[in-house]
Amino acid sequence: MYSIKPEFEIPRYPLEQMGRLANPMLQIVEGTGQMLEHKDDILTPHRKDYYFLVYIKTGRTRHWIDMTPYTIKPQTFYFTVPHQILLKEELAPLHGTLIAFTEEFLALDDNQLLKKLPLIQNPQNGHELILSARDVEFIEETLDKITREYHQPSDWGNEMVSSYLRVLLIYLSRLYTEQFTTEDRIIDRQLVKRFQNLVEARFTELHQVADYADLMHLSAGHLSETIKVQSGKTAIEHIHERLVLEAKRLLFHSDQSVKEITAQLGFEDASYFNRFFKRLTDQTPVGYRTTIREMYH
Structure with missing residues (x-):
C-alpha cells in the first residue's frame, strides 16, 4: 500500500495548497487527465482544511478515506469533509470536475442552510454517491453552468456560481439522505x-x-x-x-x-x-x- 515515514505526522493542507486562487474560499477545477500539482503530497496520508467534492466522468484509481479503500468509478460523485484522513495509492488520469470550498465560504450563506445539509454534516462518514442516469444528466448540466460562470467572469458571476452550487449541494444532499439514512432516522435532529x-x-x-x-x-x-x-x-x-x-x-x-x-x-x-x-x-x-x-x- 504505502510505507509510513519514521516520526510521520499527518499534515493538514489549506485550500491555498491547490495553487494560485482567484477566490481563496472556493476553487473549481475541470479535470482533463493532467497530473495534479503537489502530486507527491496526496500519496501520503493527509487531511484537507476544506470540503472537497469530485464528480468523476471517466477514469479509475484507488484511494483511502480514513480506514476504508475506494475504487473510483466513472459517473460517480465523491466528497470529503475537513476532518477525514485521505490517501491516494497511485496517480492516474481522471476526467471530471473538482469543487473545493472552506468553512468561511459556507459562513457567507445568510441563513446557514448549506452548513446544515447532510452532505456537509456527513453524519454517516460517507464518501461515495451512486448516480442514476437522471442524476448524471442533472449533475453534469449543473456543473457545466457552475464552471462556465466560474471561469468566464461576468456581471453577477460570483452570485451565479453560489446559486448553482447551492442547488447542486441540495440535490446531492437528497441523494445522501436516500443512500445513507434509513426512514426511522429521518426525524428532527x-x-x-x-x-x-x-x-x-x-x-x-x-x-x-x-x-x-x-x-x-x-x-x-x-x-x-x-x-x-x-x-x-x-x-x-x-x-x-x-x-x-x-x-x-x-x-x-x-x-x-x-x-x-x-x-x-x-x-x-x-x-x-x-x-x-x-x-x-x-x-x-x-x-x-x-x-x-x-x-x-
Missing part, C-alpha cells in the same frame, strides 16, 4: 446535530456527557435520553466512537506511539487508553495497528 458538532470540536479534551450537557445548558440525563431517541445511540457512545475513530486513524496512518496518541486524544494514562480501546474494539491499540497494516500492506 437539531439537538443531536448541536451535540455532534460540539463533540467534533472538543472530543480530545471533553470525554464525559456532563461536560457537553453543561455547554448546552441541559442536564446530563436529559441530553443522554434525547440523543438516544434521536440518533439510536447514547451520548457517551457518540463520544467514544469519535475517540476510537481518531485513534484508528492515527494508528493506521501515522507512526506515532501509543503514548503519543494517548496524549493527543486527551487521555492522561496510556494504560487506561489501552483498556478503553480494547473494550470498544476487542483489540489493543498495538494489536489493531499490526492487524490492519498486515491486512492492507
Whole structure:
C-alpha cells in the first residue's frame, strides 16, 4: 500500500495548497487527465482544511478515506469533509470536475442552510454517491453552468456560481439522505446535530456527557435520553466512537506511539487508553495497528 515515514505526522493542507486562487474560499477545477500539482503530497496520508467534492466522468484509481479503500468509478460523485484522513495509492488520469470550498465560504450563506445539509454534516462518514442516469444528466448540466460562470467572469458571476452550487449541494444532499439514512432516522435532529458538532470540536479534551450537557445548558440525563431517541445511540457512545475513530486513524496512518496518541486524544494514562480501546474494539491499540497494516500492506 504505502510505507509510513519514521516520526510521520499527518499534515493538514489549506485550500491555498491547490495553487494560485482567484477566490481563496472556493476553487473549481475541470479535470482533463493532467497530473495534479503537489502530486507527491496526496500519496501520503493527509487531511484537507476544506470540503472537497469530485464528480468523476471517466477514469479509475484507488484511494483511502480514513480506514476504508475506494475504487473510483466513472459517473460517480465523491466528497470529503475537513476532518477525514485521505490517501491516494497511485496517480492516474481522471476526467471530471473538482469543487473545493472552506468553512468561511459556507459562513457567507445568510441563513446557514448549506452548513446544515447532510452532505456537509456527513453524519454517516460517507464518501461515495451512486448516480442514476437522471442524476448524471442533472449533475453534469449543473456543473457545466457552475464552471462556465466560474471561469468566464461576468456581471453577477460570483452570485451565479453560489446559486448553482447551492442547488447542486441540495440535490446531492437528497441523494445522501436516500443512500445513507434509513426512514426511522429521518426525524428532527437539531439537538443531536448541536451535540455532534460540539463533540467534533472538543472530543480530545471533553470525554464525559456532563461536560457537553453543561455547554448546552441541559442536564446530563436529559441530553443522554434525547440523543438516544434521536440518533439510536447514547451520548457517551457518540463520544467514544469519535475517540476510537481518531485513534484508528492515527494508528493506521501515522507512526506515532501509543503514548503519543494517548496524549493527543486527551487521555492522561496510556494504560487506561489501552483498556478503553480494547473494550470498544476487542483489540489493543498495538494489536489493531499490526492487524490492519498486515491486512492492507
